[in-house]
Amino acid sequence: MRKIVIAGNWKMNKTVAESVKLAADVVAAAKDIKNVVVAIAPTYLALAKVAEVVKGSNVKLAAQDVHWENQGAFTGKVSADMLKEIGVDFVIIGHSEQRSYFGETDETVNKKVKKVQSLDMTPIICIGETLAERQGGQLESVLTTQVNGAYAGLSADDALRTVIAYEPVWAIGTGVTASDDEAQQAHAFVRGLLAQRYGENVAESISIQYGGSMKPENAAGLLAQKDIDGGLIGGAALKADSFLGIITPGESIGK
Numbered sequence: 208m209r210k211i212v213i214a215g216n217w218k219m220n221k222t223v224a225e226s227v228k229l230a231a232d233v234v235a236a237a238k239d240i241k242n243v244v245v246a247i248a249p250t251y252l253a254l255a256k257v258a259e260v261v262k263g264s265n266v267k268l269a270a271q272d273v274h275w276e277n278q279g280a281f282t283g284k285v286s287a288d289m290l291k292e293i294g295v296d297f298v299i300i301g302h303s304e305q306r307s308y309f310g311e312t313d314e315t316v317n318k319k320v321k322k323v324q325s326l327d328m329t330p331i332i333c334i335g336e337t338l339a340e341r342q343g344g345q346l347e348s349v350l351t352t353q354v355n356g357a358y359a360g361l362s363a364d365d366a367l368r369t370v371i372a373y374e375p376v377w378a379i380g381t382g383v384t385a386s387d388d389e390a391q392q393a394h395a396f397v398r399g400l401l402a403q404r405y406g407e408n409v410a411e412s413i414s415i416q417y418g419g420s421m422k423p424e425n426a427a428g429l430l431a432q433k434d435i436d437g438g439l440i441g442g443a444a445l446k447a448d449s450f451l452g453i454i455t456p457g458e459s460i461g462k
């Protein structure tokens with residue numbers, strides 16, 4: 208059975224003090240949630256403090272990025288060892304904002320995935336098309352390139368230790384959500400790509416989250432889709448009640 212993974216990507220929001228408060232609210236509100244993996248991704252700066260807050264709870268810690276090298280002269284970057292030391296479970300890799308603003312490529316995504324997995328953390332691999340790509344009929348080719356790039360050199364066992372987040376770029380932070388059907392079609396296509404690489408059984412076991420203006424009002428419809436196994440939430444994750452309003456509909460879902 209695939210895990211349902213609901214992760215809050217706080218992006219560049221919240222001071223350390225605000226992050227600690229929000230994390231405490233999430234921990235309190237998530238304490239009775241079962242069958243769903245709940246994770247929060249504060250800024251690097253807040254990770255260590257938030258780690259103390261989530262310790263012993265059922266809320267997992269996620270980082271928003273990582274560098275693939277172990278250490279050294281990489282000003283501004285954080286290594287996987289550093290994340291591991293403070294208890295990070297998931298690392299978001301290849302977010303569209305990283306790709307469009309900070310030069311992330313499928314090659315760097317692949318290096319980061321391998322590094323994170325080498326330390327037994329789980330990569331959340333973000334993929335998704337822009338509006339121009341979708342309108343230009345390139346949805347499938349973009350997703351194929353991104354999946355092949357991210358999974359290059361990964362064995363089936365490695366693939367089983369990944370989560371994918373399908374985030375159509377045009378739906379991120381815009382208030383425009385993919386319809387349930389649009390999202391399901393893209394997710395099914397991605398699962399088909401995984402099946403081609405690793406076989407049906409492996410593909411059926413990998414969780415594929417949806418991301419892009421997901422909120423309590425639209426979560427139930429998205430999470431009811433056969434191939435949607437959770438969400439990567441931006442704006443709605445910045446308040447505990449809207450974040451957990453997404454989780455509740457998914458609570459009993461296992462696929």
Ligand SMILES: O=C(CO)COP(=O)(O)O
Pocket residue numbers: 216302374378379380381382418419420421439440441442443
């Ligand atoms: O990018 C996202 C999560 O990684 C989605 O952001 P929004 O939920 O704000 O659209």
